[in-house]
Amino acid sequence: MRDDIQEVLVSEEEVQNKVAELGAELTEEYEGRFPLVIGVLKGCLPFMGDLIQKMDTHLEFDMMDVSSYGHAFVSSGEVKIEKDLNTSVEGRDVLIVEDIIDSGLTLKYLVNLLEYRKANSVRIVTLLDKPEGRSVDIAADKAGFIIPDKFVVGYGLDYIEKYRNLPYIGVLKPEIYQSE
Ligand code: PRP
Ligand code: MN
Ligand code: MG
Numbered sequence: 001m002r003d004d005i006q007e008v009l010v011s012e013e014e015v016q017n018k019v020a021e022l023g024a025e026l027t028e029e030y031e032g033r034f035p036l037v038i039g040v041l042k043g044c045l046p047f048m049g050d051l052i053q054k055m056d057t058h059l060e061f062d063m064m065d066v067s068s069y070g071h072a073f074v075s076s077g078e079v080k081i082e083k084d085l086n087t088s089v090e091g092r093d094v095l096i097v098e099d100i101i102d103s104g105l106t107l108k109y110l111v112n113l114l115e116y117r118k119a120n121s122v123r124i125v126t127l128l129d130k131p132e133g134r135s136v137d138i139a140a141d142k143a144g145f146i147i148p149d150k151f152v153v154g155y156g157l158d159y160i161e162k163y164r165n166l167p168y169i170g171v172l173k174p175e176i177y178q179s180e
Contacts, residue, residue: 001163005153005170010145012167015127015155018144019047022125023054025142026095031057036092038114040106041065041083042164043099043156047127051097062087068106079109089119098126099156101140102133111138127155128169145169151177 010018037059039048044063052061065082094114101107107124114122129143147169153159154166159177163170 001166004163004173004176005166006173007171008168009147009150009152009171010128010155010169015144015168016050018127019050020054022142022144023051023056026051026125027054027056030055030059030093030095033057033093035059035095036087036089036119037061037095037097038085038089038110039063039097040099040110043158044097046156046164046167047099048097051125060087064110066106066110068103068109079105089114089117091118091120093121094119094123096122096124098124098140100128100130100152101126101138101143102130103135104133104138105136107140108136108138128152128157 037052039045039061041063042065052059062085063083064085066079067082068079096107096110098107111122123141125142126140127144129140129146130149131146132149150171151159152169153163153172154169156164157169158164159172
């Protein structure tokens with residue numbers, strides 16, 4: 001698996017240090033507020049799993065699956081609910097956890113939905129932000145790393161479902177996706 005990686009963009013140590021830093025900030029910001037942390041499947045899973053352990057405050061979490069990419073290499077522009085929340089967001093302080101913001105379509109849709117469902121506050125934390133990919137106007141409240149417009153995998157991010165279990169963020173060798 002690791003032979004398919006051309007370049008490590010964010011090392012495992014850098015990822016873990018950033019997660020600890022974000023967790024400490026969020027601990028202070030959500031102290032005493034019992035936030036509802038919402039993970040966007042599947043990419044959020046490693047980040048969310050690590051992040052909530054660094055949030056030293058009571059919280060509740062739930063997961064939602066809103067897909068925009070399907071199995072295509074570029075975004076289709078379509079957003080679809082694959083799995084909805086089990087929890088009511090009404091009156092809750094919601095923190096959305098994402099692995100990456102690219103076009104912004106997924107989050108734009110989700111923020112609108114949660115506001116429509118009367119969340120008290122909706123904030124976004126993303127590990128990666130790719131501003132050059134943006135097609136709609138949305139920004140994270142917290143972003144771990146700003147990255148260039150390259151196709152990245154690892155720590156939740158996939159290419160046709162593979163590489164999510166890499167502990168770092170890497171750039172895939174072009175021959176991997178050119179040969180598909
Ligand atoms: C990826 C990623 C984000 C979204 C970002 O998810 O995990 O959720 O795309 O792209 P956008 O800003 O252009 O909407 P994907 O839909 O591929 O599902 P996955 O998390 O299951 O891989
Ligand atoms: Mn995702
Ligand atoms: Mg994906």
